[in-house]
Amino acid sequence: MPTVQARVISPQSPIVKRDNLDQIVLPGFPHPNPTVSYWQDPPHRIANLRTTPELPTSEVFDYVIVGSGVSGATIAFKLLSRDPSLSILMLEARTAASAASGRNGGHCKPGDWKGVKEWVELYGEDEALKLGKMEQDCVDDMRDFVHTYNVSSSWQDVESADVYWTKEAFEEAAEIVAFQEELGSRRPNDVPQNNTRTVFAGQAARDHWKWPQILGAVTYTSHTLNPYLTVCAILEQGLAKGLNLQTTTMALGLTQLSNTSESGAKWEVKTDRGTVKGKKVVLATNSYTSALHPGFASTGFLTPQRAQVAAVHPEKDTSNNTVFKRSHSYPDLHSGNNYFSIRHPGDINAGDVVVGGSGMFSPTKESNITDDSVINDVIAKDLHGVSRVVFGYENWGETTKVVKDWTGIICNTPDGLPVVGGVPNEEGLWASVCMNGHGMAWAFRSAEALVQMMTEGATPEWFPQPFDIKRAWEYTPKE
Structure with missing residues (x-):
């Protein structure tokens, strides 16, 4: 030997x-x-x-x-x-x-589409298109696996949206959608397939989503699940x-x-x-x-970060409220890129809302932390309250039941x-x-x-x- x-x-x-x-x-x-x-x-x-x-x-x-x-x-x-x-x-x-x-937050969504314009600038059109297409293909592969193997994980196909509260952020998002559409017109086989982004502006967005505060939305198909x-x-x-x-x-x-x-x-x-x-x-x-x-x-190159999530439940019955049959993220909300994933009728714990984000309330943004044994109380407080702000009194009610708080460690690259x-x-x-x-x-x-x-x-x-x-x-x- x-x-x-x-x-x-x-x-x-x-x-x-x-x-x-x-x-x-x-x-x-x-x-x-x-x-x-x-x-x-x-x-x-x-x-x-x-x-x-x-x-x-x-x-x-x-x-x-x-x-x-x-x-x-x-x-x-x-x-x-x-x-x-x-x-x-x-x-x-x-x-x-x-x-x-x-x-994680319980969704499987091709949400990085907003990077396509920057990707073209950084890597060129060919690689940018690969990035966008791979994200959608990956989500579709997950969906195919769940259906092929009859996985009992509450998978739901839902209407999803990035919803905007500021004029600047919405106009930038609409510009990116137009940019992607132009790419698709020239290279239809290289862009993500079967998931068109639809832009709702002004009153059209408010009518569609039933929230008087928003200025615009970009909708597409996403999925919720027990990850x-x-x-x-x-x-x-x-x-x-x-x-x-x-x-x-x-x-x-x-x-x-x-x-x-x-x-x-x-x-x-x-x-x-x-x-x-x-x-x-x-x-x-x-x-x-x-x-x-x-x-x-x-x-x-690798930076760990502690992310925090909460599951909350509104006071009002949401089973017939269309607002609670969608998945949303708010890239420009005050607390910093909040996202919401709703447990739909037929799911275990139907009516619960899973909400993440609010990292801006940590002085360190929870960066370079690998301890997921504790909860940041300041972030938790915001996560508990932001749902009622976003969904509004008429949809949510006066009180919020906190179901669970938890943390997890993600990894970021520059x-x-x-x-x-x-x-x-x-x-x-x-x-x-x-x-x-x-x-x-x-x-x-x-x-x-x-x-x-x-x-x-x-x-x-x-x-x-x-x-x-x-x-x-x-x-x-x-x-």
């Missing part, structure tokens, strides 16, 4: 604090006691699953995937759909799908094909083996339950990537786009991370592209170049 030399990638002397007698909190790693999200109550049947009671430390896996959110779950599902003979081990620090995928149940369903499809899932197993460090052993192992992943081996390692670690991989941390591909100069290490709080509309297709890169050695023609992982290492932070 040849001598195996190693290069170790692990956190540098992390400072630890004891949360209680049997829990250790490592800076930047998933907190062991997060808030319980609205979607995780009750927990899914696979929440605490360990496919094998013991961590399989003696086996060399074809792939070790770190993270069980929408990225990790989809990568495993797509790999095994291509080749059921693959051996895949998935490590999850907490319970299944318990990070950002189980904590936690959806991702757990993707995991179950992977499990049925042979995935080995190990929950409450925190990855703590990576070791690259410079000389491949006879077993084919190229990487070792140290966990709090032992060390596992793989021919390839995939980081689906989103906001926790920099903690696990100091090379990512050194780029300064350009607002995910990071996907092979980690530079580290053969066999791959990543699909940092979805910028938009994982339901970026991750499924990013996973498909990464699987093709890993199995075929080529990037799909449709995949946007601006997602390329190498740009993280080319980034120069601003002074």
Whole structure:
């Protein structure tokens, strides 16, 4: 057997604090006691699953995937759909799908369309069109998965809108819609398909949405869902094909083996339950990537941020009110890009309104925080009150019932786009991370592209170049 030399990638002397007698909190790693999200109550049947009671430390896996959110779950599902003979081990620090995928606002929407004009300026028309089309295609792929596998996650196709309260913001949005329409007239096969944006201005917007305060709206088709149940369903499809899932197993460090052993192992992943081996390692670690991989941390390209959400319930009966059958976001509302997702008739907890945003009320904007075990009371107060302001007394009533508050950690990049591909100069290490709080509309297709890169050695023609992982290492932070 040849001598195996190693290069170790692990956190540098992390400072630890004891949360209680049997829990250790490592800076930047998933907190062991997060808030319980609205979607995780009750927990899914696979929440605490360990496919094998013991961590399989003696086996060399074809792939070790770190993270069980929408990225990790989809990568495993797509790999095994291509080749059921693959051996895949998935490590999850907490319970299944318990990070950002189980904590978001409950919508799957192609809402980044507003970036198309800026994308053309930054990347050129071809790449901008790929970005716009991929977002819509990704949302459509999620919809197809839910319907194909009869997933019980309260998926609803709804009319959605970006609703504007200021003249400047609305005029800018209308200009972007016109810009996209011009692109579509010249390149009809390259723009997002079957989801036309409709602009309502002035009184037409107020008549359509029944809110006297708004100045305009841009409507399109979106979807509401229980994201936690959806991702757990993707995991179950992977499990049925042979995935080995190990929950409450925190990855703590990576070791690259410079000389491949006879077993084919190229990487070792140290966990709090032992060390596992793989021919390839995939980081689906989103906001926790920099903690696990100091090379990512050194780029300064990935920034974790704590996002906060609340589920509230209006005093009035909303079952026959058309206003509560839609999904909305308010890019220019006072609290800063609030969004609202409504639980429709027939859903569990019908009538609840899930609202997120209000980050402007934190002096730090909750940036560079990875602790999702606590609630910011100032943000919570605004989230509790903003729904009544937006929907109005006649629709909402006088009182608001607070159903649940929770937090989750998202990952942002300076350009607002995910990071996907092979980690530079580290053969066999791959990543699909940092979805910028938009994982339901970026991750499924990013996973498909990464699987093709890993199995075929080529990037799909449709995949946007601006997602390329190498740009993280080319980034120069601003002074």
